Every structure is written in structure tokens, then in C-alpha cells.
Amino acid sequence: xxxxxxxxxxxxxxxxxxxxxxxxxxxxxxxxxxxxxxxxxxxxxxxxxxxxxxxxxxxxxxxxxxxxxxxxxxxxxxxxxxxxxxxxxxxxxxxxxxxxxxxxxxxxxxxxxxxxxxxxxxxxxxxxxxxxxxxxxxxxxxxxxxxxxxxxxxxxxxxxxxxxxxxxxxxxxxxxxxxxxxxxxxxxxxxxxxxxxxxxxxxxxxxxxxxxxxxxxxxxxxxxxxxxxxxxxxxxxxxxxxxxxxxxxxxxxxxxxxxxxxxxxxxxxxxxxxxxxxxxxxxxxxxxxxxxxxxxxxxxxxxxxxxxxxxxxxxxxxxxxxxxxxxxxxxxxxxxxxxxxxxxxxxxxxxxxxxxxxxxxxxxxxxxxxxxxxxxxxxxxxxxxxxxxxxxxxxxxxxxxxxxxxxxxxxxxxxxxxxxxxxx
Numbered sequence: 011x012x013x014x015x016x017x018x019x020x021x022x023x024x025x026x027x028x029x030x031x032x033x034x035x036x037x038x039x040x041x042x043x044x045x046x047x048x049x050x051x052x053x054x055x056x057x058x059x060x061x062x063x064x065x066x067x068x069x070x071x072x073x074x075x076x077x078x079x080x081x082x083x084x085x086x087x088x089x090x091x092x093x094x095x096x097x098x099x100x101x102x103x104x105x106x107x108x109x110x111x112x113x114x115x116x117x118x119x120x121x122x123x124x125x126x127x128x129x130x131x132x133x134x135x136x137x138x139x140x141x142x143x144x145x146x147x148x149x150x151x152x153x154x155x156x157x158x159x160x161x162x163x164x165x166x167x168x169x170x171x172x173x174x175x176x177x178x179x180x181x182x183x184x185x186x187x188x189x190x191x192x193x194x195x196x197x198x199x200x201x202x203x204x205x206x207x208x209x210x211x212x213x214x215x216x217x218x219x220x221x222x223x224x225x226x227x228x229x230x231x232x233x234x235x236x237x238x239x240x241x242x243x244x245x246x247x248x249x250x251x252x253x254x255x256x257x258x259x260x261x262x263x264x265x266x267x268x269x270x271x272x273x274x275x276x277x278x279x280x281x282x283x284x285x286x287x288x289x290x291x292x293x294x295x296x297x298x299x300x301x302x303x304x305x306x307x308x309x310x311x312x313x314x315x316x317x318x319x320x321x322x323x324x325x326x327x328x329x330x331x332x333x334x335x336x337x338x339x340x341x342x343x344x345x346x347x348x349x350x351x352x353x354x355x356x357x358x359x360x361x362x363x364x365x366x367x368x369x370x371x372x373x374x375x376x377x378x379x380x381x382x383x384x385x386x387x388x389x390x391x392x393x394x395x396x397x398x399x400x401x402x403x404x405x406x407x408x409x410x411x412x413x414x415x416x417x418x419x420x421x422x423x424x425x426x427x428x429x430x431x432x433x434x
Contacts (some may be wrong), residue, residue, distance in 0.1 A: 014431035017042055035102050035116065051262030055156075055273040062105040064156035064277070066269065070097040070167055070263050071258040075177045092252050095170060103156035115140075125390055136166055144306045145286060157274045161303045164267070168310055169236040171260065175318050178253055182325055185246075224344060243332045250325050260315045268307045274301045371401035 017024040017031075031037040038054055055066040072095040096119035105111045117136065125354045140152060140162055152159045279300035 014294075017104060031100075031116075035100065037100055037116075038067055041067065041100075045094075049262075050259045051264075051266040051268045053266040053273075054135070055270065057277065059104075060259075062107075063103070063105045066156060066270075066273070067100045068160060068266060069097070070266070071095070071259045072097065072167075072170055073252060073259055074174050075169075075181070075252065087321055097167060098172075099157060099160070101159055104409075105155070111153045111155075113156070113159060115159055119345075136163060155277070155298075155300060157241070157270075157277065157300045157304065160274075161300055161307065164304070164307045167263075168314070169306060171263070171311070171314055174256065175314050175321070177255065178318065179321050181249065182321055182328070184209065185328055186324070197260065232343045234342065236336060239332055239336045239339060243329065243336060246325065246329045246332060250329060251316070253322050253325060257315065257318045260311065260318060264308065264311050267304070267311060269310055271301070271304050274298075274304050342389060367405055368402065371405060372398045375401065 017028055028042055031041075032039075036056070040049075049069050053067065053071045055064065059063050074093045074095060098118040100116040100118070101114075102114040103111070104113075139161070152162060278301045280297055299324045375394060
């Protein structure tokens, strides 16, 4: 059958088909509208003609995460391609007065959403599974009752949902394995024991007691690490959105199955039988195997949903970790800027102090002899140089005894900082 979206009322191409489906096969009214196409999961069942006719419609929507492609522009290779599987089954079951039974199954949207490459893949998978079960089932065929076909289809639906849940887990597990907790030195590690890109070494923290033992990590690398973390954060937000939507569709499918199980229980009321011999007879209730399998299917779906909920919680924890990691990297950048300012001010102050020591004797001499208590009418200029030069040499020699006073070349290099350390 064509897609439900193609046979909507606003499409005149399939007007005749809509009339046939509605009148002859009793397809529900909402099936041809946007509600039927976009519904996450639903079930409706109607029993008529004294229990000899049953019409049911089941709709499932499954979100898949693709495993073929990987993102190459983020530090962690997390798969990001998604697709939808639209599954819709309409069953018309009849039983004649002579006891013969017939079943008509209409399959819609078994084309893997809008992915053309998967066209007929799901349909062939369902068809092969139905034929295989019908041939190997020694108890009854798929037309024995109106719910046997649903249980057979649900086996494949659960298989698809199970694969989707575990594929959602793969990128999450990859993320947890590649990003390790900090070691004793505070270095973020990846697999193989290597530091993560842009991670500052342990000795890159601000040193308040003197020059650092090794060069500090440049702020450009810290900015790069922060940008990568921010990109990873938004990527995880997108992954969480898809996972939450997948859980929503699973919950809707669970609601549809609960409705189907109730309809099946009404069709197969428990039968009271007497078991035992020689006076030990006991009355027991027999449950139809189809109903029991449907209940088992509901239990399996609930366990899958619990797994999906667990994946969501794990992903939320990773999202919180990356969020706090961005905060820590922002603090590291701010601390790096403050450290640059402090080191730069210290170097400039040291440079100006040395210049002041050199020019202090000349300034002091000129000021001293310019005071009012000196009455030199004809002041010889040579006296100024005789006093200034020895004092300058004396102070310079005393300064050579101080640590690093004579290393002018290193001091000039500190003042002329590298361009990537400029404060903006």
C-alpha cells in the first residue's frame, strides 16, 4: 500500500482508494489525515457480527540512529544521522458460519520513513517472518484469530525497537570510554593515557611564588579546547533531543500495546477447567497463548523503555559534565589572562626600576647642587660629571650583585611579549 501521507483527503490521486479502504476494509476515519500519518502510536479494534468479524489498526513510529556515518569535525566521533520507521498495519478478520476463517493484512508506510534505500526492506522482512511463522506454527495459522498476526508483527517491531535502543547506546558508550576522569595531576585523559587536545599541563597553573617552572599553555590553545567543548555540548543536546523523542515513541507504542492487550483479553476470556484426578481436582483458568504472548511482548517493551530511560540519564550526566567542563575552561582562560597581566606588570615595573637606578645619581646630583644653600656664582660643569659618574658606577656595581639585574636581554624579551599572549 502507498504511504498514509500520500492518500490524504487533499490528494485527488487516491480518492478511489480511500473510498475502497473506508467502505470495504473499514479503515478508521483519522487514518487518512495528518493525525494518522504523524501519530507516534495507536491501536483501535472493533468486534462485530456476533464475534465473527474483527477490524483492528495498529500504528508504530520508531526513531533510528544511523551507524554508517560519523562526524569528522568534533573531537569525539559520535554518530548523528537519524531516520524514522513508519509502521502501520490494518487487519480485517472474518469467520463464516461454517467455521472457515480468513484474514486480510494491509501494510502501510513500510518504507523506512523517507529513506529511499530502505524501501521494501521492512515490507520484505515482515512478509518473510509471517510466512516462516505460518509454516512452522504447529498449533494454528495466522488466520486462526484476529490477534495472532499482531503478535507475529510485534516480534519484528520489538526487534527493530531493540536495535534502535542499542544503537542509541553506542555513541553514549563511546563518549564515556573516550573521556576519562581527571588523574592525580588534574590532567584530562583519553584512551591511551594521552592528554586531551588543548588540556593545560599540571604545571600550567598560576605560580604566585615566582616564575613558572615550564612555559604556560597559550591562551589560544585554551580557547580552542573551550570551543571544542562548547561544540560537543550542543551536539549532545541534539543527541538528547533525539533520544527523548525516541522514548516518547516507545511510550506511545506501549500505550497502543496495552490497548491491544485489553482488546485481546476481551476476545479470549479465561476458560475455567478442572485439573487433577482421584478427588484432587482443582479449578484453574486457562489463558489463550496469543494473549499470553502479547502480555510478554508488553513486558519486553517496558524493559526496552527502561534501557532507553537509563541511556537518557547517562547522557544527561555527560551533558552536565561537559557543561561544567566549559565553566572550568572559562575560569582557566580568565586565570590565564590575569596571570599574563600580573606577569607583564611585574616585568614592566622591574624594567622601570632598573632605569630609575641608572638615572638616579644624575638626577640627584643636579637637584642637590641646585639647592639654595649653594652659592656658586661661576659653577664649573666638570664638578657635575665628577660626582655623577662615580655614583652611577657604584650603584650599577651594587645592582650586579642582585639576582637577574644584569640580564637586560631577557628582561626586554619579557616586556616584548609574544603576539599570541596579547590581552584583548
